[in-house]
Amino acid sequence: MQLTLRVWRQPSPAVKGKMANYHLTDVSPDMSFLEMLDVLNEQLILSGEEPVAFDHDCREGICGSCGLMINGIAHGPEQTTTCQLHMRSFSDGDTIDIEPWRSGGFPVIKDLVVDRSAFDRIISAGGFISAPTGTAPDAHATPVPKVDADAAFDAATCIGCGACVAACPNGSAMLFTAAKVTHLGLLPQGQPERDTRVVRMVAQQDAEDFGGCTNIGECSAVCPKGISMETISRLNHDLLGALRAGGVPTS
Amino acid sequence: MALELFLDGDPIADTKAPTDVPIGERWSERKFRGKLVNPANRRKLTIIVVGTGLAGGSAAATLAEAGYHVKSFWFQDSPRRAHSIAAQGGINAAKNYRNDGDSVHRLFYDTVKGGDFRSRENNVHRLAEISTQIIDQCVAQGVPFAREYGGLLDNRSFGGAQVSRTFYARGQTGQQLLIGAYQAFERQVAAGTIETHSRTEMLDLVVVDGKARGIVVRDLVNGEVTTHLGDAVVLGTGGYSNVFYLSTNAKGSNTTATWRAHKRGALFANPSYTQIHPTCIPVSGDYQSKLTLMSESLRNDGRVWVPKERGDSRAPEDIPEDERDYYLERKYPAFGNLVPRDIASRQAKNVCDEGRGVGPNGLGVYLDFTEAIQRLGRKAVEAKYGNLFDMYARITGEDPYASGMRIYPAVHYTMGGLWVDYDLQSTIPGLFVIGEANFSDHGANRLGASALMQGLADGYFVLPNTITDYLAAGPFEKVPADHPAVVEAEAGVHAQVEKFLSINGSRTVASFHRELGKLVWDYCGMERSAESLRKALDRIPEIRKEFWTDVKVAGTATDFNQNLEHAARVADFIELAELMCIDALHREESCGGHFRVESQTPEGEALRDDENFAYVAAWGWTPEGEPPILHKEALEYEYVHLAQRSYK
Amino acid sequence: MGGVATVTTQQAGPRKAPKTGRFSSSVFKKSVMAVSGIIFVLYLIAHMVGNLKAFAGADTFNHYSEFLRELGEPILPRLTVLTIIRVVLLVAVAAHIWAAVSLWRQAKRARPIGYVTKKRVQQSYASRTMRWGGIILILFIIWHILDLTLGAVNPAGRDSLPYGRLVEGFQNPIVTIWYAVALVVLGFHIRHGVWSATQTLGHSNKRRERALNIFATAFAVVLIGGYLLIPFSVLFGIID
Numbered sequence A: 001m002q003l004t005l006r007v008w009r010q011p012s013p014a015v016k017g018k019m020a021n022y023h024l025t026d027v028s029p030d031m032s033f034l035e036m037l038d039v040l041n042e043q044l045i046l047s048g049e050e051p052v053a054f055d056h057d058c059r060e061g062i063c064g065s066c067g068l069m070i071n072g073i074a075h076g077p078e079q080t081t082t083c084q085l086h087m088r089s090f091s092d093g094d095t096i097d098i099e100p101w102r103s104g105g106f107p108v109i110k111d112l113v114v115d116r117s118a119f120d121r122i123i124s125a126g127g128f129i130s131a132p133t134g135t136a137p138d139a140h141a142t143p144v145p146k147v148d149a150d151a152a153f154d155a156a157t158c159i160g161c162g163a164c165v166a167a168c169p170n171g172s173a174m175l176f177t178a179a180k181v182t183h184l185g186l187l188p189q190g191q192p193e194r195d196t197r198v199v200r201m202v203a204q205q206d207a208e209d210f211g212g213c214t215n216i217g218e219c220s221a222v223c224p225k226g227i228s229m230e231t232i233s234r235l236n237h238d239l240l241g242a243l244r245a246g247g248v249p250t251s
Numbered sequence B: 001m002a003l004e005l006f007l008d009g010d011p012i013a014d015t016k017a018p019t020d021v022p023i024g025e026r027w028s029e030r031k032f033r034g035k036l037v038n039p040a041n042r043r044k045l046t047i048i049v050v051g052t053g054l055a056g057g058s059a060a061a062t063l064a065e066a067g068y069h070v071k072s073f074w075f076q077d078s079p080r081r082a083h084s085i086a087a088q089g090g091i092n093a094a095k096n097y098r099n100d101g102d103s104v105h106r107l108f109y110d111t112v113k114g115g116d117f118r119s120r121e122n123n124v125h126r127l128a129e130i131s132t133q134i135i136d137q138c139v140a141q142g143v144p145f146a147r148e149y150g151g152l153l154d155n156r157s158f159g160g161a162q163v164s165r166t167f168y169a170r171g172q173t174g175q176q177l178l179i180g181a182y183q184a185f186e187r188q189v190a191a192g193t194i195e196t197h198s199r200t201e202m203l204d205l206v207v208v209d210g211k212a213r214g215i216v217v218r219d220l221v222n223g224e225v226t227t228h229l230g231d232a233v234v235l236g237t238g239g240y241s242n243v244f245y246l247s248t249n250a251k252g253s254n255t256t257a258t259w260r261a262h263k264r265g266a267l268f269a270n271p272s273y274t275q276i277h278p279t280c281i282p283v284s285g286d287y288q289s290k291l292t293l294m295s296e297s298l299r300n301d302g303r304v305w306v307p308k309e310r311g312d313s314r315a316p317e318d319i320p321e322d323e324r325d326y327y328l329e330r331k332y333p334a335f336g337n338l339v340p341r342d343i344a345s346r347q348a349k350n351v352c353d354e355g356r357g358v359g360p361n362g363l364g365v366y367l368d369f370t371e372a373i374q375r376l377g378r379k380a381v382e383a384k385y386g387n388l389f390d391m392y393a394r395i396t397g398e399d400p401y402a403s404g405m406r407i408y409p410a411v412h413y414t415m416g417g418l419w420v421d422y423d424l425q426s427t428i429p430g431l432f433v434i435g436e437a438n439f440s441d442h443g444a445n446r447l448g449a450s451a452l453m454q455g456l457a458d459g460y461f462v463l464p465n466t467i468t469d470y471l472a473a474g475p476f477e478k479v480p481a482d483h484p485a486v487v488e489a490e491a492g493v494h495a496q497v498e499k500f501l502s503i504n505g506s507r508t509v510a511s512f513h514r515e516l517g518k519l520v521w522d523y524c525g526m527e528r529s530a531e532s533l534r535k536a537l538d539r540i541p542e543i544r545k546e547f548w549t550d551v552k553v554a555g556t557a558t559d560f561n562q563n564l565e566h567a568a569r570v571a572d573f574i575e576l577a578e579l580m581c582i583d584a585l586h587r588e589e590s591c592g593g594h595f596r597v598e599s600q601t602p603e604g605e606a607l608r609d610d611e612n613f614a615y616v617a618a619w620g621w622t623p624e625g626e627p628p629i630l631h632k633e634a635l636e637y638e639y640v641h642l643a644q645r646s647y648k
Numbered sequence C: 001m002g003g004v005a006t007v008t009t010q011q012a013g014p015r016k017a018p019k020t021g022r023f024s025s026s027v028f029k030k031s032v033m034a035v036s037g038i039i040f041v042l043y044l045i046a047h048m049v050g051n052l053k054a055f056a057g058a059d060t061f062n063h064y065s066e067f068l069r070e071l072g073e074p075i076l077p078r079l080t081v082l083t084i085i086r087v088v089l090l091v092a093v094a095a096h097i098w099a100a101v102s103l104w105r106q107a108k109r110a111r112p113i114g115y116v117t118k119k120r121v122q123q124s125y126a127s128r129t130m131r132w133g134g135i136i137l138i139l140f141i142i143w144h145i146l147d148l149t150l151g152a153v154n155p156a157g158r159d160s161l162p163y164g165r166l167v168e169g170f171q172n173p174i175v176t177i178w179y180a181v182a183l184v185v186l187g188f189h190i191r192h193g194v195w196s197a198t199q200t201l202g203h204s205n206k207r208r209e210r211a212l213n214i215f216a217t218a219f220a221v222v223l224i225g226g227y228l229l230i231p232f233s234v235l236f237g238i239i240d
């Protein structure tokens, strides 16, 4: 296959970026999208240019490192991660636009690499169950109904890639936050901190320059793990309940 | 031969395990004998933890909870992305929830035997004891393990075990366990007890007066090189399978932290023990950047076969039953498709070497689900393995429900690593090594679902209890920022960076990595012979030389430069590859994942030589050109009797 | 460059303090929109039903208008109930606009640099037009009150009766078209709003999601259809 790539190049956060054009020949349809970029990068290095920076690690759709805006869709045309996207999803002669995630909460570091540490700070604000090591009762002490366990699992599959933020017209991180609130809120172990968790996580999310959610649903449609909109409803429900019960975010 | 390859050093011993009490009491006895640190003093002690995988993440969280000041480092953007996230199959624990005869002793026994009698009894027994606590801990954190309709935890049998002791979370067990540890970690970040350094790579260890006192790191975003000092250093930096270029490991997995600690004096044990996982998606082209594992759990229901005839190029559906060779079921009737990894891998290689392999390049065997789909129904198969089937379809563009999968072995795990004693302390006082980065618990072959167990045992339960014995003597004297050891280590890092950027040769880093990987795979992979290893040892020094004179690294030292990161990692892989080959060559026996062609039974199974090789080979570093020094730690088996492994 | 690090911050950017005010939560703002939105919807249902009385002729309609003003008499003074309704609506409008503006600004901050290429995968037209649609609606409502309540911009003049204003206004095709456009905008706003409000108040789930969306569409169609009957009936002389 032959391709024209239009790639966002930005040397550093302070410098303005722009789209640059590259032509690639001999692209195999069995390549993954990132392997295609590897090929581009080796060519760039040999011709004395800077390779395109992009985040990646596991290359099997689970670590959440990779994430590119491909032709205007987060993670590209298939509902999967960028590393699991293969060139057979494109046709010979295509022009492909590649951009970084865009959000106030995700400042660009270089080219296609953004800083997603805001997600860690949202988790740090309350996305956990306080269970210091060594304090746990026997694992069978609290049975969990299978339906709850399965629904919690569905939410827990979030890989923290940030595609939801990238796709949301409001730049909202709601799906990410809601997935965690749902995962922990459905389990008996998560109940004691349920109110404080949701209040604090939402407060942190708002502080990180993410937008508010207006239930557009673009996030769930591109989420590689198919996290459902139900999680957002659940977050809203929990948050309003917590506010009614007098919960106030604290720093 | 011994003379030119390596030098014999003094034997070493693990003196921390209290062998004067029965094995079941040794762990609690060790905890009792070790010194403690007064809670008020813990704040004054700084522990540097490198790595946020299951091992590093759980250790950092637990040490911080205990009140120490923890500094955490990792190279990805978030601690949640450590490679542990990719583990699929499950985690073992001797809970005996199935009442199928499991016990701590049986898990201990299976693991020692599975490791082909090249692991330490003391460590393995402790691991089996702690395994049950891990499950309790993770459930309390909210890890969503698979459950049954009654609400209790589900188990499956895995990786050659005859009992169901594997806890799992669909095909994403590593992810769920790591997120649990990550959340505990982030809780401590909020509490201010963990100081975090993301996108930061450790490039050297600072040793002062013989003690590990700090690390030199490079900030991967702006290239800044700094030193961080503390009272102890913990490495949980994972395995080095990427020395093979193609492996199931994440692209960033590396040996840099452990290798540079090795160069500072930590012994490196059993570097040649690598695990080849039998069920991976075969290579499809030269551009391929990594291999993808298909969880071993698939072997519970899938049947492995190849055509009876060589070169049979019919589609799998068109090959009738009686022209198929279910070779694992044929050769190992008792275990069938569930034989341990090393055996399943080598058998796949054998049938492909016979020319009966399938797929475009003849390097593949079928993993067939027709029988399972008939027996359980497509729905049930989907529920169990849906995500794996989807992944397979996505990567290959083929439908595994219709035509089964094509699989081939791939490098997956490294049993070797830095040598540690029972306290997980390396030969450098104050340097502790946990998780896949150490060598301790798996011997020559790791059983499925036991790496997660070991990583979490080390991080949550072992290290936090053993490190106190060392720290009780602290806080140690403050190391000044301009201490010669610091200055020298930083200068070394700067020099290396500058060297890379100045060579400006004609080959990319990746091309060297690919060449090295293929060499190690061909000559020090699934099968090793004196001849192949000699070839590798001839070629590796040449690659090293070419690398240092002809590599081309793009970009600058002062910004985000992934090419530079990769160059430093490949430089270390080249050196490690040489030691791997020396280790493999010196061990003239077959054991577990280490298969020497010269040492096999008449049926072609691995043949151990317990008389001469029942030891851990711990290597001391020497400068380029000088032979490394071999220290032997004798292995003794009091409780599990040495026997030839048999899975017939 | 170099040296022993002494700083102890989260390396990737400074730690941002969470927003602490209870009312600054984006979800709280959303629920304000939802509650005020629901008040609008309830009002709109009642208003539509009332409007349909135009088919019953001038007297009924004018009487209905008068009835609204006398509602609650003799227990309450004239105009009390209507004033309460007006105050509630005004407060709701103010709250709705406050929340909308505040969330809009947050969303702007959240995407300081736009994409060169952006495609939509799932979002509906309705969901994308909430903000500009809302502005059109407010302009419409101001016009509408000046037109039909006060008669200020109505050809029938200030002193006319409601029925007269209605008929004279809609006989002008331009007015009718303007109303129709506004009503279609309203239809979209409500179509997304009804689904969105259930979601915002935490009462949607996977099972209900589809049904809710169908309901929201059906509801918006019926409501707007009901409204559209009047202007077009006047235009085509069915009401005169």
Ligand SMILES: Cc1cc2nc3c(=O)[nH]c(=O)nc-3n(C[C@H](O)[C@H](O)[C@H](O)COP(=O)(O)OP(=O)(O)OC[C@H]3O[C@@H](n4cnc5c(N)ncnc54)[C@H](O)[C@@H]3O)c2cc1C
Binding pocket: B050, B051, B052, B053, B054, B055, B056, B057, B073, B074, B075, B076, B079, B081, B082, B083, B084, B085, B086, B087, B088, B089, B090, B091, B173, B174, B200, B201, B202, B203, B236, B237, B238, B239, B248, B249, B250, B253, B254, B256, B257, B293, B412, B413, B434, B435, B436, B437, B448, B449, B450, B451, B452, B453, B455
């Ligand atoms: C595909 C796959 C499936 C697996 N499935 C299973 C399974 O089902 N069951 C099982 O028991 N085991 C499984 N394993 C093995 C198991 O996942 C790993 O052995 C284990 O997770 C390793 O954990 P760790 O904490 O030691 O290291 P890792 O998780 O690899 O973490 C390494 C950490 O160190 C950091 N790091 C590395 N180098 C540096 C450096 N130079 N400077 C700074 N930081 C550094 C990284 O950022 C990372 O945080 C699987 C492995 C693979 C590859």
Ligand code: HEM
Binding pocket: A213, A214, A215, A216, C030, C031, C033, C034, C035, C036, C037, C038, C040, C041, C044, C096, C097, C100, C101, C127, C130, C131, C132, C133, C134, C135, C137, C138, C141, C186, C189, C190, C192, C193, C194, C196, C197, C198, C200
């Ligand atoms: C300046 C004027 C207005 C603006 C900017 C505006 C904007 C918005 C926005 C942004 C939403 C949130 C949508 C979402 O959550 O997806 C919304 C919701 C809603 N609006 Fe408006 N609107 C305005 C006026 C009105 C008017 C006049 C009505 C009624 C006739 C109305 C009815 C609703 C309803 C019912 C909702 C649903 C509540 C919810 O989303 O939770 N709005 N509006």
Ligand code: HEM
Binding pocket: C047, C051, C065, C066, C068, C086, C137, C141, C144, C145, C148, C149, C150, C162, C166, C179, C183, C186, C227, C228, C230, C231
């Ligand atoms: C074609 C459709 C409509 C018709 C025929 C209509 C008709 C009227 C009439 C006749 C009045 C004056 C009643 C009186 O003074 O007694 C009125 C008032 C009003 N209408 Fe409408 N209306 C329509 C659509 C709408 C819409 C879509 C909205 C809101 C989004 C709306 C909001 C109002 C308000 C707020 C008042 C003022 C009520 C008051 O007196 O306080 N109307 N309408």
Ligand code: SF4
Binding pocket: A157, A158, A159, A160, A161, A162, A163, A164, A165, A175, A176, A179, A219, A222, A223, A224, A225, A226, A227
């Ligand atoms: S919710 Fe989905 S899109 Fe968002 S971070 Fe998680 S996995 Fe990625």
Ligand code: F3S
Binding pocket: A167, A168, A169, A170, A171, A172, A173, A174, A175, A212, A213, A214, A215, A216, A217, A218, A219, A220, A232
């Ligand atoms: S796309 Fe955005 S508006 Fe909400 S539903 Fe998803 S976060």
Ligand code: FES
Binding pocket: A055, A056, A057, A058, A059, A060, A061, A062, A063, A064, A065, A066, A067, A081, A082, A083, A084
């Ligand atoms: S690289 Fe890990 S999810 Fe894509």
